[in-house]
Amino acid sequence: MNVSEYLLKRLKEWGLHRVYGYPGDGIGGIDLALQKAVDRGDLEYVQVRHEEMAAFMASAHAKFTGQPGLCIATSGPGAIHLLNGLYDAKMDHVGVVAIMGQQASTCIGANYQQEVDLQSLCKDLANDYVVTVSNPYQIRHAIDRAVRIARDKHVPTVVIIPNDVQIKPFKEAPNAHGFTHTGIGETTFAHVTDVAGLHEAARILNEGERVAILAGAGALNATEALLTVAETLGAGIAKALLGKAAVPDHYPFVTGSMGLLGTKPSWDMMKECDTLLMVGSAFPYSEFLPDPGKAKGVQIDIEPANMSLRYPMDVCLQGDSASVLKALLPLLKPKSNRKWRKKIENNVASWWQLLESRAMQEATPLNPQRVFWELSPRLPDNAIITADSGSVANWYARDLKFRAGMKGSLSGGLASLGAGTPYAISAKMAYPERTVIACMGDGAMQMNGINEMITISKYWKNWSNPRLIVLVLNNEDLNQVTWEERAQSGAGKTEVTQSIPDFPFAKYAELLGLRGIFVNTPDRLGAAWDEALNADRPVILEAKTDPNVPPLPPHITLAQAKAFMTSLIDEPERASTMVNSARQVLASFLPRRRD
Known part of the structure; x- marks a missing residue:
């Protein structure tokens, strides 16, 4: 050997x-x-x-x-x-x-x-x-x-x-000075959270009248404990992007994602809470958390370096999220006053109505939110969804309702363009029996996604379930950066850097022996998703979307509003940008209600 x-x-x-x-x-x-x-x-x-x-x-x-x-x-x-x-x-x-x-x-x-x-x-x-x-x-x-x-x-x-x-011959190390002998085996974490720390954390949470929970990737294995804690404390649960699958979205007190890609109910809950429980998250954007000192803080994390990193915490409990939450639960007192919880639930219900209203607004040719809104109720049980960086991550974070058993991820801290397709391939290799959906922008697909479609074509016949769908939002624009220019820099779209060439993604899939589906009308979206989800091989679903539908942040600052208005002076796509922005903002005041 x-x-x-x-x-x-x-x-x-x-x-x-x-x-x-x-x-x-x-x-x-x-x-x-x-x-x-x-x-x-x-x-x-x-x-x-x-x-x-x-x-x-x-x-x-x-x-x-x-x-x-x-x-x-x-x-x-x-x-x-x-x-x-x-x-x-x-x-x-x-x-x-x-x-x-x-x-x-x-x-x-x-x-x-x-x-x-x-x-x-x-x-x-x-x-x-x-x-x-x-x-x-x-x-x-x-x-x-x-x-x-x-x-x-x-x-x-x-x-x-x-x-x-x-290529040298392998040699077992002798039992002699200057050599070492390592072994294989599981590492059992015997760490038990300090009892005094648990009691202090419970005291803070019990005294809080408006408790908000933020769950991250470290809470993915703590779903049941999170839900029980939230129910006991009358709290709402917001999710960092990597923690999207931590709790299902059908619960009325789950406010959805946090941050620039997040929801208004998450923003409101964080700004109005008097107690914050952060579980398994190193969420980077402090401005979306309570103002420092305005809320008591309890943090649970397995990594000591993450403690009190984004918010000045009163108690930090090191350990596995599920284990610590279970140890904490017997010390928590059920809250009888449900006024705070009711407010959160009303905000969440209104938010879902607003998202539907925004998704149904007209766009040329397709509203990207509508693409995700049509997918959400069609997601198969135990589906795995990946997303790339860019504006596509907004719609992934906000418009898709995850159910129990689903998985989802993306490049979080690095936010690298081009990770969505390799993530999907890896998910399919690990779980060949599950349906996997990659949510991609055309920039990421042109960067490296079209190349990895060759990898999919090489291996898909080995999978017990051939369904791997690569959604591509084709808008010929590096869209997230374009909107960042408008909202942060006060500049119009710089076409020399932001415009990218059109590419026939659906036709390319056919060249590889896969299925290609092209859709550019809203009345065809549902049928396109049904066709993709029932295909006998991997699919590229290419949706021709409008680049000028704004990914509105959950809270628009005065500086952002001024920058956006300034950007319109030199905006080469001014008319479309103004019309679509107006439609999205008006949807906030005139939400479309379900029949």
């Missing part, structure tokens, strides 16, 4: 059975070992079109399964390409193990072709563990530490292996 063969054997023993990657001579020895491992059924190898996609898929794997993701790339440019996806894992606190090739150890330091100082390059993103294997005796502890640290600390780790070391 050589080093590469032992590497893959050890990864299998750790339970890592799927690797995303792209070949190269810098990992030539590992590529040969991969073929043998795949032939034996020990490992699944997913060949991507670009190493960045491999890292995004590994990050998504960790998000959707709770287990470390695994990716591999060759030396030099291949390793460099991994960085964006690995930073996505770092910033969203998920574990990924990256295996990087390197030029032969005999030429390191000689300015050799594709020789990059990978140890220094990766030190920021993998500051918890990055190592170069220079001796076969190292490979065991290098892999053991990389996997354990990635899994238990929820961080990316990097193992760099020169290509000559990859």
Whole structure:
């Protein structure tokens, strides 16, 4: 057994059975070992079109399964390409193990072709563990530490292996000075939250008359406990973007997303509450939280570094969200006064009516909100939905009602363009029996999504359920940045940077042997979704949407309003922008009610 063969054997023993990657001579020895491992059924190898996609898929794997993701790339440019996806894992606190090739150890330091100082390059993103294997005796502890640290600390780790070391015979370390012997196994967290801290947190929550809960990605495994706490305290639950699946949206006290992509009920609840309970979230935008000092704060998080980071908390409880909430529950007193809860529920009911009214407003040719509004009631049970960065994330965050059992994610902290399609592929690889839907803008699709459609065409026949739908909002505009220019910079659309070429996404799907559906009229949207959801193969559903429908923030500041009005002076699409903005604002006053 050589080093590469032992590497893959050890990864299998750790339970890592799927690797995303792209070949190269810098990992030539590992590529040969991969073929043998795949032939034996020990490992699944997913060949991507670009190493960045491999890292995004590994990050998504960790998000959707709770287990470390695994990716591999060759030396030099291949390793460099991994960085964006690995930073996505770092910033969203998920574990990924990256295996990087390197030029032969005999030429390191000689300015050799594709020789990059990978140890220094990766030190920021993998500051918890990055190592170069220079001796076969190292490979065991290098892999053991990389996997354990990635899994238990929820961080990316990097193992760099020169290509000559990859093919050297593997050697078990002797029981001698200068050697170490690592092992495989689960880490049991025996940490029990301090009783005094629990009682103090309960006192604050019991004394609060207007309690607001913010749930993040760290609360995805705490759904039942969150709902019970909210019911006991008469609280509402808002969700950070990565926590969208933490609680279902059909509960009348769930206010939806927070932040620029969030809802007005979430904004109102945060600004009017007297007590904030933050669970498993490092939500970045403090301006959407209560004004400092105006609310008492209790925070639950497994990461000490997240404590009191965005809001000055009175009590911080470290631990797994579900475990801490369950320990806290017996100390909480049911609130008899439901005036606060009733106000939240009324705001939520009005908000859903408003969203429907906005979605049904005319646009040329399609209102993007309508695309999501038609999808929401059609979402299959246990669907997995991914979204890309850009204005599409607004509609994903606001207009889709998640039910129990659904999963959803995107690039949160990094907010990288182009992550939605690799996320969807990773979700489908992990859960081939479930329907997966990627919500994409045309900018992200042109960046790398159309390339990864080739990956979908390569593997889809292996899936027990072939349904993977890639929705593309084709508006020929890098839309989120365009609206940021209007609302923040007071400038009209800069066409030289914002306008992008049209591309026949639906026709492209057909070229790959997939299904392509094009829709540009609102009366066809429902049927288009039905066709896509019942297709016998993956689908690109291309919706020709209006770029000038504004993704209105939950609260419009005077500065934003002034900047927007100023931007109209030089706005090349002034008429459309003004008409659509007026329609969306008027919908707030004249909501369309259900029959």
